[in-house]
Amino acid sequence: MERRTRRIGRYHLTDRIAFGGMAEVFRGFTFSDDGYRFDVAIKKLLPNYVEDSQFVTMLTDEYRLVSRMDHSNVARVYELVQVQGSILVAMEYVDGKDLRASVEKGRESGDRLGYADVAYIMACALDGLHHAHQAVDERGDRLDVVHRDFSPSNVLVGYDGAVKLIDFGIAKARQNRIQTKTGIIKGKVKYMSPEQAFGHKLDRRSDVFSAGSVLYELCTGRPPFRAKTEIDLIFEVREATPTPPRTVNPELPPALAEIIDRSMARARSARYQTSLEFRDALVQFLRTYAPDYRRTRLARYMKRLWSDEIEDELRALEEWALDLPTEPGEDLGTNLLAAELGPDAPYAKFSPRPTRVTRPIDAVIPDRASDEDTHEPFGFSEAKTLVTPPDDDR
Numbered sequence: 001m002e003r004r005t006r007r008i009g010r011y012h013l014t015d016r017i018a019f020g021g022m023a024e025v026f027r028g029f030t031f032s033d034d035g036y037r038f039d040v041a042i043k044k045l046l047p048n049y050v051e052d053s054q055f056v057t058m059l060t061d062e063y064r065l066v067s068r069m070d071h072s073n074v075a076r077v078y079e080l081v082q083v084q085g086s087i088l089v090a091m092e093y094v095d096g097k098d099l100r101a102s103v104e105k106g107r108e109s110g111d112r113l114g115y116a117d118v119a120y121i122m123a124c125a126l127d128g129l130h131h132a133h134q135a136v137d138e139r140g141d142r143l144d145v146v147h148r149d150f151s152p153s154n155v156l157v158g159y160d161g162a163v164k165l166i167d168f169g170i171a172k173a174r175q176n177r178i179q180t181k182t183g184i185i186k187g188k189v190k191y192m193s194p195e196q197a198f199g200h201k202l203d204r205r206s207d208v209f210s211a212g213s214v215l216y217e218l219c220t221g222r223p224p225f226r227a228k229t230e231i232d233l234i235f236e237v238r239e240a241t242p243t244p245p246r247t248v249n250p251e252l253p254p255a256l257a258e259i260i261d262r263s264m265a266r267a268r269s270a271r272y273q274t275s276l277e278f279r280d281a282l283v284q285f286l287r288t289y290a291p292d293y294r295r296t297r298l299a300r301y302m303k304r305l306w307s308d309e310i311e312d313e314l315r316a317l318e319e320w321a322l323d324l325p326t327e328p329g330e331d332l333g334t335n336l337l338a339a340e341l342g343p344d345a346p347y348a349k350f351s352p353r354p355t356r357v358t359r360p361i362d363a364v365i366p367d368r369a370s371d372e373d374t375h376e377p378f379g380f381s382e383a384k385t386l387v388t389p390p391d392d393d394r
């Protein structure tokens with residue numbers, strides 16, 4: 001079955017992978033300047049947010065910060081673009097699943113993440129978080145970025161074991177908007193810090209607490225704060241006295257329990273003061289608990305856990321036919337971060353159509369008879385390097 005991509009500006013949108021209160025997230029692709037397909041994730045704002053110019057300004061300001069980040073544990077943002085009445089965020093596509101989905105899947109299939117996996121994933125995510133916290137402007141002044149929404153669904157784990165933090169930049173704008181509209185905090189209360197649940201001014205240590213809450217859940221199988229209603233949950237979070245992790249899970253290594261306690265201290269001054277300190281504690285744990293731990297181990301787990309989906313996703317990719325514009329000069333939109341990203345940014349080279357002639361593999365690989373007959377190179381030189389003739393042909 002062939003499906004047609006939905007093209008907006010430079011991007012071809014394929015399957016929708018998430019639908020939130022504020023945006024839809026699609027898998028998609030564009031073409032890079034070397035002519036190949038380049039996978040992206042596209043976050044498309046819902047229409048009522050697009051019309052809210054104050055919101056868009058705030059979002060642009062936040063993404064301006066995010067676009068400066070360059071770290072292997074933070075998903076890259078390529079552009080924030082206003083095109084054909086939509087606002088899109090084009091990001092690095094992480095071929096994998098978010099941590100929330102993976103934990104659920106692990107529970108269902110009885111193949112859960114081990115403590116070493118958990119420590120490794122969290123150490124990587126905290127590395128990315130620290131990079132964001134350290135961000136400075138062009139004069140070298142600290143930008144004091146706070147993620148505000150460190151949660152399992154914002155930690156992506158690739159099938160190759162890569163760990164990437166997402167959803168920076170949007171949390172603040174979202175929170176401001178909701179707060180001004182309704183006067184109360186709404187959203188993902190579950191992993192908030194107590195100061196966040198009070199509506200106080202936040203610093204990086206708020207993210208440290210949230211990461212602690214995520215670690216707690218990964219280690220005990222239960223979120224630290226639970227309540228019947230959102231209001232009760234807010235009070236639980238403000239109290240910040242969860243059941244000790246080793247009471248919930250007596251098998252939890254004590255060293256890991258100590259790390260959780262420290263990161264979730266109610267008083268900011270009693271927590272790890274930076275994500276890096278927190279990360280180092282986890283790395284230290286890993287060194288004694290599983291000294292041979294490698295990223296490949298996480299990759300193996302992800303591939304095992306999601307084997308059926310990986311196959312389905314690969315197959316689905318081949319079903320898409322390009323929605324190519326007939327005439328050139330199409331609207332590629334206005335990049336709201338253009339000044340920030342500069343003229344050499346990757347997006348500037350993205351194109352909605354293959355920039356070089358590529359042919360289906362069947363056309364590239366000639367059958368033997370025609371090859372012997374004509375000795376024609378098959379259209380373009382890459383084919384020669386792609387297809388090595390079998391020995392007996394030489």
Ligand SMILES: Nc1ncnc2c1ncn2[C@@H]1O[C@H](COP(=O)(O)OP(=O)(O)O)[C@@H](O)[C@H]1O
Nearest residue numbers: 018020025041075091092093094098153166167
């Ligand atoms: N760059 C990406 N690569 C792959 N999947 C992604 C990417 N960004 C988001 N997703 C998927 O979409 C979900 C929602 O994206 P997110 O940016 O967190 O939006 P929301 O504002 O709804 O939380 C994520 O939890 C993840 O499953």
Ligand SMILES: [Mg+2]
Nearest residue numbers: 153154166167
């Ligand atoms: Mg999210």
